[in-house]
Amino acid sequence: MECQHVSYQYPHQPQGLHDLTGTFPPGQVTTIIGPNGAGKSTLLNLLAQRLPLQAGQILLDQQPVTQLKPKVLAQQVAMVTQRHQLYDELTVREVVATGRLPYHGLLQAVPPAEVTPYLAANGLTDLADTIMQDLSGGQQQRVWLAAALAQEPSVLLLDEPTTYLDVHYQQVLMTQLRQLAAQGMTVIQVLHDINQAFRESDWLWLLQAGQLVASGTPADLRDATLLARAFATPIEIVDVPQLGPYIVQIPQ
Numbered sequence: 744m745e746c747q748h749v750s751y752q753y754p755h756q757p758q759g760l761h762d763l764t765g766t767f768p769p770g771q772v773t774t775i776i777g778p779n780g781a782g783k784s785t786l787l788n789l790l791a792q793r794l795p796l797q798a799g800q801i802l803l804d805q806q807p808v809t810q811l812k813p814k815v816l817a818q819q820v821a822m823v824t825q826r827h828q829l830y831d832e833l834t835v836r837e838v839v840a841t842g843r844l845p846y847h848g849l850l851q852a853v854p855p856a857e858v859t860p861y862l863a864a865n866g867l868t869d870l871a872d873t874i875m876q877d878l879s880g881g882q883q884q885r886v887w888l889a890a891a892l893a894q895e896p897s898v899l900l901l902d903e904p905t906t907y908l909d910v911h912y913q914q915v916l917m918t919q920l921r922q923l924a925a926q927g928m929t930v931i932q933v934l935h936d937i938n939q940a941f942r943e944s945d946w947l948w949l950l951q952a953g954q955l956v957a958s959g960t961p962a963d964l965r966d967a968t969l970l971a972r973a974f975a976t977p978i979e980i981v982d983v984p985q986l987g988p989y990i991v992q993i994p995q
């Protein structure tokens with residue numbers, strides 16, 4: 744996936760996205776980092792076509808996404824959504840089945856056999872008949888991931904997917920994302936934990952005030968001056984035994 748001169752402006756808001764050009768390498772994990780309000784979620788929503796493109800192009804396999812039929816796009820690009828009250832009364836099985844809608848159109852038409860493997864792969868079999876509002880935040884997060892994977896997308900977008908997860912499940916998720924990328928999926932996520940982002944990604948995008956300040960490998964972006972400027976805070980990179988380079992914010 745790639746962006747060419749993508750800009751976006753919300754009505755009556757001074758800040759938006761300005762002329763973003765860059766790639767999300769296929770079969771790799773890309774993490775978008777940057778301070779609050781930098782435009783990370785806006786970019787993910789544009790990539791998912793949840794916001795209309797105002798300027799520039801987003802290409803998927805060299806094809807502008809705006810030229811893809813909605814059904815084809817829904818089969819190609821999945822986004823892990825945060826909690827949504829509309830789904831509170833649905834069972835886990837039904838929510839995961841929504842991932843199959845691009846292939847069948849109606850929830851009732853989704854064969855149960857197409858849902859079962861995604862429940863099992865995400866540790867949800869025992870929760871299949873529980874309604875969403877009776878789940879913890881972390882369990883709900885796993886349901887959204889299972890639903891997105893049931894879409895069998897080539898591009899998986901995740902907005903702060905670790906928010907509701909304890910440290911163990913954060914690591915489980917990061918390993919799962921790496922495995923999906925190794926199988927050829929393009930994974931694009933937003934993370935706030937900068938060390939997790941550097942550790943778990945193949946490629947990084949650094950946004951600041953709606954601009955793409957830098958993109959590249961973690962080694963390319965591991966630069967205290969660059970990060971300090973972007974996050975407007977003093978930063979040092981220290982070497983931690985058994986962990987390697989670690990980004991530390993220095994108290995002012």
Ligand SMILES: Nc1ncnc2c1ncn2[C@@H]1O[C@H](COP(=O)(O)OP(=O)(O)OP(=O)(O)O)[C@@H](O)[C@H]1O
Pocket residue numbers: 753754756758759777778779780781782783784785786
């Ligand atoms: N629905 C909206 N309507 C108007 N302005 C918005 C809307 N969503 C975001 N914005 C504005 O767009 C800018 C970018 O917001 P966005 O949520 O994309 O940033 P972010 O980098 O994801 O931030 P955070 O790290 O706080 O989640 C901000 O100035 C924000 O106030």
